[in-house]
Amino acid sequence: MSAHDPFRLDLFLPYRLSVAATRISRRFAERYAAEAGLSIPEWRVMAHLNHSGSVSVRDIHARVNLDKSMVSRAATRLEQVGLVSKAGHDQDRRLVALELTAKGRELMQRLGRSAQAFQAELVAELGEDAEALDRALARLGARPD
Amino acid sequence: MSAHDPFRLDLFLPYRLSVAATRISRRFAERYAAEAGLSIPEWRVMAHLNHSGSVSVRDIHARVNLDKSMVSRAATRLEQVGLVSKAGHDQDRRLVALELTAKGRELMQRLGRSAQAFQAELVAELGEDAEALDRALARLGARPD
DNA sequence: TTGACATCGTTGCAAATGCAACGTTATGGA
DNA sequence: TCCATAACGTTGCATTTGCAACGATGTCAA
Numbered sequence: 001m002s003a004h005d006p007f008r009l010d011l012f013l014p015y016r017l018s019v020a021a022t023r024i025s026r027r028f029a030e031r032y033a034a035e036a037g038l039s040i041p042e043w044r045v046m047a048h049l050n051h052s053g054s055v056s057v058r059d060i061h062a063r064v065n066l067d068k069s070m071v072s073r074a075a076t077r078l079e080q081v082g083l084v085s086k087a088g089h090d091q092d093r094r095l096v097a098l099e100l101t102a103k104g105r106e107l108m109q110r111l112g113r114s115a116q117a118f119q120a121e122l123v124a125e126l127g128e129d130a131e132a133l134d135r136a137l138a139r140l141g142a143r144p145d
Numbered sequence: 146m147s148a149h150d151p152f153r154l155d156l157f158l159p160y161r162l163s164v165a166a167t168r169i170s171r172r173f174a175e176r177y178a179a180e181a182g183l184s185i186p187e188w189r190v191m192a193h194l195n196h197s198g199s200v201s202v203r204d205i206h207a208r209v210n211l212d213k214s215m216v217s218r219a220a221t222r223l224e225q226v227g228l229v230s231k232a233g234h235d236q237d238r239r240l241v242a243l244e245l246t247a248k249g250r251e252l253m254q255r256l257g258r259s260a261q262a263f264q265a266e267l268v269a270e271l272g273e274d275a276e277a278l279d280r281a282l283a284r285l286g287a288r289p290d
Numbered sequence: 291t292t293g294a295c296a297t298c299g300t301t302g303c304a305a306a307t308g309c310a311a312c313g314t315t316a317t318g319g320a
Numbered sequence: 321t322c323c324a325t326a327a328c329g330t331t332g333c334a335t336t337t338g339c340a341a342c343g344a345t346g347t348c349a350a
Contacts, residue, residue, distance in 0.1 A: 007257030009192040009209070013267050013278075014169045019210045020285040021166035024159045039336090047154040057299055064154065065164045067338055072300055094298040094345045112152030122158050126284055132277025133158075139271055140165040184306090202329055212308055217330055239315045239328040 028118050032111055041066050041074040043111075046083065049100045050108040056095040083107060173263050177256055186211055186219040188256075191228065194245045195253040201240040228252060 009015050025040065032038045038046065044064045049055060057075065061068040075098055078084035083104035089095035100108060123130045154160050170185065177183045183191065189209045194200060202220065206213040220243055223229035228249035234240035245253060268275045 006196045007192060007253065007260055008196050009189065012192070012260055013264050013282075014166075014173050015189070015192075016282045016286065017162070017166040018170050020282050021159075021162040022210065024285060025163050028159050041336095044154065044160070047152060047157070047160075051151045051153050058297080061299095065167065068299070069301080069338070070336090076300090092298080092346070096299065108152065115152055115157055119158050122285075126281050129277045129281040129284065132274045133281040136271050136274040136278040136281075137158075137161045137165050139274070140169060140267075141161065186306090203327080206329095213329070214308070214331080215306090221330090237316070237328085241329065 024122070028115070031114055031118065035114065036107055036111060039074070041070045042078055045071060045074045045078060045098075046100070046104065046108055046111070047115075049084065049098060049104070050112065054097045054099045056089065056097065058095070060098070078104070169267070173260070176259055176263065180259065181252055181256060183256075184219070186215045187223055190216060190219045190223060190243075191245070191249065191253055191256070192260075194229065194243060194249070195257065199242045199244045201234065201242065203240070205243070223249070 029040055029043070032043050044066060045060055048060050048064050052059070057068055057071045060066065060071045064071070066074075075084055075086060075096070079086050082101055085099050085101050087097045087099070089097050126133060174185055174188070177188050189211060190205055193205050193209050197204070202213055202216045205211065205216045209216070211219075220229055220231060220241070224231050227246055230244050230246050232242045232244070234242050271278060
């Protein structure tokens with residue numbers, strides 16, 4: 001669009017990105033809500049723990065784009081349901097050591113497969129642009145705040 | 146990733162999309178919050194009105210991915226600030242005819258330029274993948290619910 | 291050793307969000 | 321014409337979210 005055309009929201013990248021993201025997230029969130037009764041923050045915490053081993057709230061907060069209050073609350077709920085264990089850290093007693101329980105790992109195996117399947121659907125929809133989207137997201141993510 | 150590797154959240158498309166979108170939206174939201182004191186829903190309503198002429202709450206709700214309650218509240222605030230006018234529709238008295246005021250159009254000219262500039266920054270960051278991202282977002286958006 | 295300062299996780303709280311119900315108006319068939 | 325049904329915009333309300341403050345712990349230099 002040229003500099004003098006009126007601005008068009010539906011051609012605006014941040015807007016389109018946001019719409020696409022909300023849409024896709026919802027689509028997938030419905031699945032794990034149905035399968036496991038997880039909210040989005042809970043899913044993220046579980047998914048991160050699945051490949052991170054024992055980890056603190058701070059770590060997840062930093063890596064997973066969730067406010068630490070949300071991580072904290074999600075962890076509490078997940079512990080109540082028996083999917084996650086919270087223990088004190090050995091060296092630093094400020095830290096909490098979060099870890100999947102056996103039940104949690106089991107659940108994540110199923111959900112991991114679900115996620116892979118979902119991603120495969122998306123990649124299929126995207127066709128040849130899938131790789132480029134991948135790179136684009138990496139670049140957008142790499143940028144410092 | 147193969148079917149047997151543990152699932153990795155940071156390679157998962159919905160997650161990455163969501164993170165990128167939040168990030169970018171915030172970056173830009175700071176600008177128009179500073180320049181014009183607009184919230185995200187307000188910005189969207191303004192931006193849509195900018196190239197749609199007179200339009201109802203329902204139209205915006207459908208096109209702009211905002212709950213109609215948010216559109217309604219945004220419109221009310223924007224009217225109070227004198228950026229938008231609300232009038233009854235001639236044929237159908239259930240409808241509200243939303244329109245930018247002169248002041249609103251003026252503001253959107255500035256914000257439109259801001260947005261173009263921001264988009265240009267993004268496209269520069271994305272380099273050769275910008276077009277592919279464009280197509281990818283179009284495909285993701287095209288899909289029926 | 292002590293004291294100032296930073297970091298961790300939790301909690302309180304206010305704002306944003308999304309859903310559902312409501313009153314009002316329109317539509318379409320009996 | 322009249323009635324049942326649907327669509328519109330607003331509002332109330334419960335949930336989610338993000339920020340800021342707090343107590344507890346750790347760090348580092350004087």
